[in-house]
Amino acid sequence: MEKVLKLFIALLISTAFILSGCGQSSAPSGKIKLEFWTISLKPEHTDYIESLMAKYQKENPDIELEWIDIPINVMMQKLMASIAGGVSPDVVNLNPEYALLLAQNNALVNMDEAVPAKDREKYLDNLWNAASFEGSNYAIPWYVTTQVVMYNSNLFSAAGLDADKGPKSWDDIEKDAVIIKQKTGVYGFMPAIDPANFGKLLDDWQCQGIPVLSKDRKQALFNSPAAAARLQWYVDLYKNDIIPRETMTSGYQGAVEMYQRGNLGMLVSGPQFLLKIKLNAPDVYNATRVAPYPRGKAGIVPAAIMNFAVPRASRHKEEAVKLALFLTNDENQLQFCKRLPLLPSTKKAAADPFFIEGKGDPVQDEAIRISIMQLKHARNLSLGLKNWVDLGKALKDAIENSMYQRKTVQAALDEAAEKWDEILASGDQ
Amino acid sequence: MKTVKRILSYTGLIFLALFLTGPFIWMIFVAFKSSGNVFKIADLKDFLPFPATFSNFIQVMKDVPLIPQFLLNTIWICFWGVFLELLIASLAAYPLARLEFPGRNFIFAAMLATLMLPAQANMIVNFITIRKLGLFDTYLSIFLPSLVSVFGIFLMRQAYIVIPRELEDAARIDGCGELGIWYRIMLPLTRPSMATLAIFSFVSYWNTFMWPLVILKHEAKYPLAVGLSYLSNMFASNFRAVAAGSVLSMVPIIIVFVIMQRHFIKGIMAGSIK
Numbered sequence: 230m231e232k233v234l235k236l237f238i239a240l241l242i243s244t245a246f247i248l249s250g251c252g253q254s255s256a257p258s259g260k261i262k263l264e265f266w267t268i269s270l271k272p273e274h275t276d277y278i279e280s281l282m283a284k285y286q287k288e289n290p291d292i293e294l295e296w297i298d299i300p301i302n303v304m305m306q307k308l309m310a311s312i313a314g315g316v317s318p319d320v321v322n323l324n325p326e327y328a329l330l331l332a333q334n335n336a337l338v339n340m341d342e343a344v345p346a347k348d349r350e351k352y353l354d355n356l357w358n359a360a361s362f363e364g365s366n367y368a369i370p371w372y373v374t375t376q377v378v379m380y381n382s383n384l385f386s387a388a389g390l391d392a393d394k395g396p397k398s399w400d401d402i403e404k405d406a407v408i409i410k411q412k413t414g415v416y417g418f419m420p421a422i423d424p425a426n427f428g429k430l431l432d433d434w435q436c437q438g439i440p441v442l443s444k445d446r447k448q449a450l451f452n453s454p455a456a457a458a459r460l461q462w463y464v465d466l467y468k469n470d471i472i473p474r475e476t477m478t479s480g481y482q483g484a485v486e487m488y489q490r491g492n493l494g495m496l497v498s499g500p501q502f503l504l505k506i507k508l509n510a511p512d513v514y515n516a517t518r519v520a521p522y523p524r525g526k527a528g529i530v531p532a533a534i535m536n537f538a539v540p541r542a543s544r545h546k547e548e549a550v551k552l553a554l555f556l557t558n559d560e561n562q563l564q565f566c567k568r569l570p571l572l573p574s575t576k577k578a579a580a581d582p583f584f585i586e587g588k589g590d591p592v593q594d595e596a597i598r599i600s601i602m603q604l605k606h607a608r609n610l611s612l613g614l615k616n617w618v619d620l621g622k623a624l625k626d627a628i629e630n631s632m633y634q635r636k637t638v639q640a641a642l643d644e645a646a647e648k649w650d651e652i653l654a655s656g657d658q
Numbered sequence: 659m660k661t662v663k664r665i666l667s668y669t670g671l672i673f674l675a676l677f678l679t680g681p682f683i684w685m686i687f688v689a690f691k692s693s694g695n696v697f698k699i700a701d702l703k704d705f706l707p708f709p710a711t712f713s714n715f716i717q718v719m720k721d722v723p724l725i726p727q728f729l730l731n732t733i734w735i736c737f738w739g740v741f742l743e744l745l746i747a748s749l750a751a752y753p754l755a756r757l758e759f760p761g762r763n764f765i766f767a768a769m770l771a772t773l774m775l776p777a778q779a780n781m782i783v784n785f786i787t788i789r790k791l792g793l794f795d796t797y798l799s800i801f802l803p804s805l806v807s808v809f810g811i812f813l814m815r816q817a818y819i820v821i822p823r824e825l826e827d828a829a830r831i832d833g834c835g836e837l838g839i840w841y842r843i844m845l846p847l848t849r850p851s852m853a854t855l856a857i858f859s860f861v862s863y864w865n866t867f868m869w870p871l872v873i874l875k876h877e878a879k880y881p882l883a884v885g886l887s888y889l890s891n892m893f894a895s896n897f898r899a900v901a902a903g904s905v906l907s908m909v910p911i912i913i914v915f916v917i918m919q920r921h922f923i924k925g926i927m928a929g930s931i932k
Binding site: 268270271300301303311313314489490505507508510511512513569571 | 693698722781785794873875877890891892893894895
């Protein structure tokens with residue numbers, strides 16, 4: 230399905246330029262009208278966005294803003310249809326995966342060119358480049374979360390573990406998970422390596438300092454002994470019933486629900502997830518403690534990033550880029566982070582004492598404090614490769630064949646790497 | 659002996675029914691839950707919604723104050739969508755099933771072929787068409803692209819095909835024109851299939867999500883399914899409110915199903931008896 234999707238992006242971008250002559254609504258008074266889209270912020274953060282709009286319009290009286298909020302699962306379809314239909318938004322909230330997909334089809338404004346150096350420098354370097362394709366960045370980073378380890382201190386105590394000390398390394402996670410399973414009967418850990426989320430395994434390898442792709446991006450390197458050993462570790466956990474069967478079927482969502490039921494010792498996720506636990510499982514929330522993400526050899530922490538991109542089909546690209554810079558400036562980001570357990574992408578905002586001092590909710594404050602200290606290690610690990618669906622299929626098969634022990638891990642990865650090489654050689658990356 | 663057998667089979671059936679409706683029952687219970695862990699279902703005390711409360715429904719109204727508007731939008735869309743879809747499907751299927759004309763099978767095959775196209779392919783073409791027609795951000799734009807339902811035409815064609823030729827001939831002898839035959843003879847005989855199609859199309863309009871979001875700009879025109887997505891935002895979805903919203907949105911579907919149920923069951927079995 231995604232293949233078809235991609236084909237159509239390419240198609241529609243071309244249509245967009247043909248059709249761009251037809252009816253963009255422009256404000257009657259000769260004002261410039263900018264339309265910007267966000268992902269799922271209504272209604273809870275309507276007041277925040279509206280306050281930004283009011284501020285912006287005061288500073289820019291000749292520009293009129295229109296805000297549209299869309300659920301994430303419809304974002305790409307709506308965006309593609311709108312670009313094709315000649316009603317492209319001017320600024321759009323994306324994540325690096327979406328931005329890369331669009332950038333590959335030449336649909337987004339190159340931000341390295343459009344944003345002056347003095348503005349680029351305000352963003353953390355490791356985040357500015359999150360949506361980079363062929364050496365150029367195509368989106369301005371907005372809010373960020375870095376992964377932490379949340380653990381259920383009740384289960385830790387029940388298993389005789391020190392509830393004040395979370396796991397420090399992946400070895401600790403394994404050890405704790407074994408003890409929790411033995412002493413309490415519930416699972417201690419459920420990694421996000423289900424085949425449907427094959428990207429997580431690529432992230433994991435990269436965190437462990439295991440190269441997955443050659444420098445020229447033509448060759449897969451994940452059939453190295455180190456990569457095989459990492460996957461073997463998961464296979465052994467699975468075989469020995471240290472991680473649940475659902476690891477292979479329900480993935481991250483399954484882990485999240487299990488944790489909220491109080492049936493999972495540890496969960497690796499972003500701090501914003503704490504909001505959900507607080508609402509849906511207050512007892513588990515109160516028992517939750519937070520530990521830093523166990524950094525592997527690469528010393529990096531996986532980060533989820535939201536950003537703003539400007540479609541090339543926008544009528545007012547210059548103003549649109551300025552609006553995106555305004556929405557993500559120090560002051561506005563800091564204000565947003567004070568509402569939610571999120572991190573900013575600008576240097577000045579990230580240095581604010583608020584992130585260390587907290588706002589009086591011990592669990593979230595702890596998570597944010599740990600999270601902000603990891604921020605300089607944060608990376609978005611998307612590879613930004615074309616033919617992502619086919620590449621994913623090969624890796625998915627390798628995960629299944631390894632976990633269900635149909636093949637040795639090495640054989641399964643060799644097979645996948647061979648397919649990758651074929652696919653990578655066929656398309657220009 | 660007979661009673662024992664009956665008790666056994668009913669126990670089995672009740673168990674099966676509970677099993678199949680389990681997730682649904684859980685959702686209803688969550689909608690009425692006041693506090694505590696939503697996901698814990700280990701023992702009955704955690705599972706049952708006691709003390710029960712309406713506060714989640716009130717929360718839904720507070721979070722999404724436009725819900726009555728969304729509901730009216732959906733009813734409006736469903737009414738026109740279902741009515742026109744039925745009309746077009748039953749009219750279009752009639753000649754395909756009952757009249758002989760050159761190219762009939764080709765037309766039918768061509769229509770079926772469009773079913774193979776992925777939804778994304780249609781979406782962008784539809785979007786551009788709607789824009790060119792000047793219908794962007796209107797109610798009409800929501801149901802216009804799906805008014806001609808190939809599935810509906812197919813279903814109705816199968817229903818017409820099994821009607822005995824004699825009935826049609828008798829009507830013709832009595833002086834009925836083609837439209838008269840369709841209206842007086844065919845339509846009443848295909849009522850079960852119409853009811854089936856009505857339910858299918860009602861449910862799909864009721865749940866329509868992606869397309870309205872793509873084609874609409876102003877939220878005041880959103881249908882209910884889209885409006886309810888406001889309950890689960892990026893960071894913290896209150897599962898109790900989501901459950902309450904889902905329960906609210908399902909009530910009308912259940913009502914329609916109960917009304918149409920008799921025909922619906924007949925529709926499923928249509929073809930096997932006639």
